[in-house]
Amino acid sequence: MSPKANKQLKTLLHLGAVSVLNSKNIFGEFYNRKTGEGKNKMSVINSVRNKILKTVFACVTNKQKFKPDYKFQFAA
Numbered sequence: 001m002s003p004k005a006n007k008q009l010k011t012l013l014h015l016g017a018v019s020v021l022n023s024k025n026i027f028g029e030f031y032n033r034k035t036g037e038g039k040n041k042m043s044v045i046n047s048v049r050n051k052i053l054k055t056v057f058a059c060v061t062n063k064q065k066f067k068p069d070y071k072f073q074f075a076a
Helices: 007-019 026-036 041-062
Strands: none
Touching (some): 007 041
16 A cells, blocks of 8 residues: 555445345445356455545545436437
């Protein structure tokens, strides 16, 4: 880990990712699908942390609440 990293924030993000792994939401389903494919569990947890961060930043940037059933629509 980089000495410049915010260790407390990284710890909280990791704990949040671990807490959603066995739940029935998009992050838990993603984790179960990837580990079922034979991926390394720590690698998949890192991907879940990344997905959580991207989701939070998208919600903040677009000033919208999180919608778990959101479907991306391409511009026509």
